[in-house]
Amino acid sequence: MKILVCISHVPDTTSKINFTDGDTKFDTNGVQFVINPNDEFGLTRAMWFKEKQGASVTVVNVGGVETEPTLRKALAIGADSAIRVNTEATDGFAVAKQLAKVVSDGGYDLIIAGRESIDYNGGMVPGMLAAMIDANFVANCISLEIDGTSAKAIREIDGGKETVNTSLPLVIGGQKGLVEESDLRIPNMRGIMMARKKPLTILEPTDVSAETKATSFEKPAPRGAVKLVDVDNIDELINLLHNEAKVI
Amino acid sequence: MSVLVYTESEKGKFKKAALEVVSYAKAIADQMGTTVTAVTINADNEDSLGNYGAARVLSIKDDALNTFNAKKYASAIENAAKNEGSKVVVVSASADSKYLAPLLAVGLEAGYVSNVVEAPSSVSPFTVKRSAFTNKAFANTEITTDVKIVGLSNNSFGLVESGGTATIEDFSPTVSESGVSVESVDKAADKVTIADAETVVSAGRGLKGPENWGMIEELAEVLGAATACSKPVSDLGWRPHGEHVGQTGKPVASNLYIAIGISGAIQHLAGINSSKVKVVINTDPEAPFFKAADYGVVGDAFVVVPQLIEKLKAFKAQNA
Ligand SMILES: Cc1cc2nc3c(=O)[nH]c(=O)nc-3n(C[C@H](O)[C@H](O)[C@H](O)COP(=O)(O)OP(=O)(O)OC[C@H]3O[C@@H](n4cnc5c(N)ncnc54)[C@H](O)[C@@H]3O)c2cc1C
Ligand SMILES: Nc1ncnc2c1ncn2[C@@H]1O[C@H](COP(=O)(O)O)[C@@H](O)[C@H]1O
Numbered sequence: 001m002k003i004l005v006c007i008s009h010v011p012d013t014t015s016k017i018n019f020t021d022g023d024t025k026f027d028t029n030g031v032q033f034v035i036n037p038n039d040e041f042g043l044t045r046a047m048w049f050k051e052k053q054g055a056s057v058t059v060v061n062v063g064g065v066e067t068e069p070t071l072r073k074a075l076a077i078g079a080d081s082a083i084r085v086n087t088e089a090t091d092g093f094a095v096a097k098q099l100a101k102v103v104s105d106g107g108y109d110l111i112i113a114g115r116e117s118i119d120y121n122g123g124m125v126p127g128m129l130a131a132m133i134d135a136n137f138v139a140n141c142i143s144l145e146i147d148g149t150s151a152k153a154i155r156e157i158d159g160g161k162e163t164v165n166t167s168l169p170l171v172i173g174g175q176k177g178l179v180e181e182s183d184l185r186i187p188n189m190r191g192i193m194m195a196r197k198k199p200l201t202i203l204e205p206t207d208v209s210a211e212t213k214a215t216s217f218e219k220p221a222p223r224g225a226v227k228l229v230d231v232d233n234i235d236e237l238i239n240l241l242h243n244e245a246k247v248i
Numbered sequence: 249m250s251v252l253v254y255t256e257s258e259k260g261k262f263k264k265a266a267l268e269v270v271s272y273a274k275a276i277a278d279q280m281g282t283t284v285t286a287v288t289i290n291a292d293n294e295d296s297l298g299n300y301g302a303a304r305v306l307s308i309k310d311d312a313l314n315t316f317n318a319k320k321y322a323s324a325i326e327n328a329a330k331n332e333g334s335k336v337v338v339v340s341a342s343a344d345s346k347y348l349a350p351l352l353a354v355g356l357e358a359g360y361v362s363n364v365v366e367a368p369s370s371v372s373p374f375t376v377k378r379s380a381f382t383n384k385a386f387a388n389t390e391i392t393t394d395v396k397i398v399g400l401s402n403n404s405f406g407l408v409e410s411g412g413t414a415t416i417e418d419f420s421p422t423v424s425e426s427g428v429s430v431e432s433v434d435k436a437a438d439k440v441t442i443a444d445a446e447t448v449v450s451a452g453r454g455l456k457g458p459e460n461w462g463m464i465e466e467l468a469e470v471l472g473a474a475t476a477c478s479k480p481v482s483d484l485g486w487r488p489h490g491e492h493v494g495q496t497g498k499p500v501a502s503n504l505y506i507a508i509g510i511s512g513a514i515q516h517l518a519g520i521n522s523s524k525v526k527v528v529i530n531t532d533p534e535a536p537f538f539k540a541a542d543y544g545v546v547g548d549a550f551v552v553v554p555q556l557i558e559k560l561k562a563f564k565a566q567n568a
Contacts, residue, residue: 013514013515019385037496091359092350092360121379121381123350124360124362126350127349127350128354131354131355136426136427136428137428138428152431155343156343157433157435158442159490161433162433164428166429176489211359212361212390214380214389216388217385219384219385220384220385223542224542226528226538226544227543228538228545230545231546231552237545237556238560240543245525247503247524248447248471248504248563
């Protein structure tokens with residue numbers, strides 16, 4: 001089985017979010033970048049397939065040279081090879097188009113992407129990719145088993161979960177549950193040394209234009225100070241929620 | 249040319265988010281000088297959509313669409329949009345709508361923007377405000393394609409009743425084959441989901457153990473709320489994973505969010521910040537959640553929550 005894991009390179013979850021250039025660009029100053037958490041779960045599941053069922057695992061990112069340390073980290077975790085499509089990730093559609101080209105040139109059977117990236121939160125790349133390459137697609141995937149070309153997956157739905165049967169070629173939008181937090185791997189020294197020798201191929205992009213464009217960013221308005229209610233005066237809390245906030 | 253809106257139903261009954269997306273579509277249609285057409289799949293009482301601004305309803309009744317299937321549903325909606333010549337399609341932020349929207353976008357060659365929080369600031373160029381960076385910021389985003397898909401964040405626009413009436417037409421779309429089939433669905437019946445809930449009652453590690461969730465569920469029941477939890481609580485197996493909210497869990501956009509024994513770590517707040525009113529109950533006055541909340545009680549959950557339940561019951565009895 002040939003597995004492709006799509007990796008988006010995102011600010012660490014504790015990052016302070018600021019903008020520059022008149023609020024038109026994300027300010028990367030002092031920001032630490034990591035593998036998107038949803039993709040890390042997917043990558044770890046891919047390693048499981050590789051070790052238990054036999055598979056090759058390639059990781060891919062659509063982005064500039066600054067994303068290479070993130071790809072190297074994925075190699076250190078155990079992926080066999082990496083691809084970087086050398087273009088700025090302008091919107092979900094454009095990224096999906098680039099990935100579609102990588103998939104059809106590489107002949108991958110299983111494409112593991114994340115439910116959403118925690119920076120842009122588009123939640124659209126995996127679905128668009130699946131539609132473009134006419135593969136099956138499971139969103140919010142929390143469990144995946146493969147047997148030959150058949151697949152059984154569980155997807156999270158509002159208020160529960162759903163078990164589905166499908167087959168390869170398959171794209172999933174994965175998240176926690178694919179593996180547990182305790183299964184995630186921290187690269188060790190040997191992994192890091194080996195990662196340096198693994199192939200990281202840089203592909204030139206195909207010509208596509210974005211369909212959407214972020215023209216400016218804003219931060220939420222600063223909020224007023226919290227109103228404290230005394231423990232002995234819970235009636236006051238109910239009063240405030242009813243008469244002031246009007247939410248009960 | 250009408251604005252097309254996909255109105256989701258469950259067992260025939262419209263979800264609240266469906267009424268919200270119709271209200272929202274009506275606002276866009278007014279801006280563009282056109283009307284709203286709703287697409288329904290195996291729904292009852294379609295005429296009720298008129299009250300929220302739909303002028304027409306394309307009613308699909310098809311046993312093959314009894315269980316949700318993203319590809320089949322997307323193809324049906326695509327068919328409707330093409331028939332109508334719609335330039336704008338509106339969907340909700342439910343798990344199902346977020347599943348089908350990217351497929352629909354490719355089918356319609358439409359630019360798709362998710363997590364939109366208000367009416368477009370302009371329809372030419374078509375510009376919407378969406379939440380990004382897991383609620384730590386907003387991005388004003390222009391959709392440059394001819395056909396546009398807008399995914400509205402739940403509880404961000406509200407319901408607007410216009411008192412109108414809708415005409416209902418049967419619609420039989422061509423539906424694609426799908427290589428994904430449902431084997432089983434595991435869903436608590438009659439429980440409010442985090443996505444649909446107007447109020448969410450959420451608890452963290454401060455509750456000490458799973459045996460103490462009885463009062464959280466009771467509080468939720470009194471408020472007609474969904475229950476949620478912080479990440480460590482689901483990691484520890486005290487609560488199901490589906491209740492985990494935050495940056496790496498489910499997003500919450502409720503009207504009221506009550507956090508009990510939750511410290512307010514940045515990753516937790518990121519996922520719940522778009523809730524309108526936040527209440528924190530925590531023994532530690534220095535807990536970061538107090539900086540993010542509207543109302544707070546510095547106190548022991550085991551004292552405050554039972555009191556709150558009693559007082560709310562009395563309040564409900566009085567206001568019933
Ligand atoms: C990559 C990453 C992603 C993450 N994603 C998420 C996420 O999506 N969602 C999430 O929630 N977390 C997430 N976290 C974890 C987050 O950083 C915090 O560790 C977590 O939110 C803390 O949970 P908590 O508030 O329940 O527990 P604690 O931080 O242990 O807080 C417990 C609180 O309870 C209070 N307390 C104790 N006893 C009582 C009592 N009797 N009555 C009232 N209050 C009491 C304490 O004062 C304390 O403030 C993530 C972390 C990382 C690194
Ligand atoms: N620039 C990118 N390069 C590679 N994969 C990406 C990129 N952006 C998004 N993805 C994948 O698509 C998923 C969903 O991203 P998004 O649609 O941006 O929320 C991510 O979890 C990744 O798996």
